[in-house]
Amino acid sequence: MKIKPMDMFCMVILIIGGLNWGLVGLFNFDLVAGIFGSMSFLSRIVYDLVGLCAIYLIFSLMMKDNK
Numbered sequence: 001m002k003i004k005p006m007d008m009f010c011m012v013i014l015i016i017g018g019l020n021w022g023l024v025g026l027f028n029f030d031l032v033a034g035i036f037g038s039m040s041f042l043s044r045i046v047y048d049l050v051g052l053c054a055i056y057l058i059f060s061l062m063m064k065d066n067k
Contacts, residue, residue, distance in 0.1 A: 017050035
């Protein structure tokens with residue numbers, strides 16, 4: 001099975017987001033905010049990308065189940 005580039009991109013972004021949430025939960029440290037600043041323009045883009053990638057993969061998986 002070949003993985004589409006968009007699927008791979010979204011998986012990488014979600015892994016980064018998951019690791020960030022793990023750091024928040026374990027150590028109360030937000031790596032994205034640490035790198036880009038708390039709720040700066042760039043950090044909001046990262047958070048938005050994580051959310052959009054999650055939505056994309058949810059719909060992508062739902063469509064694969066319907067085939």
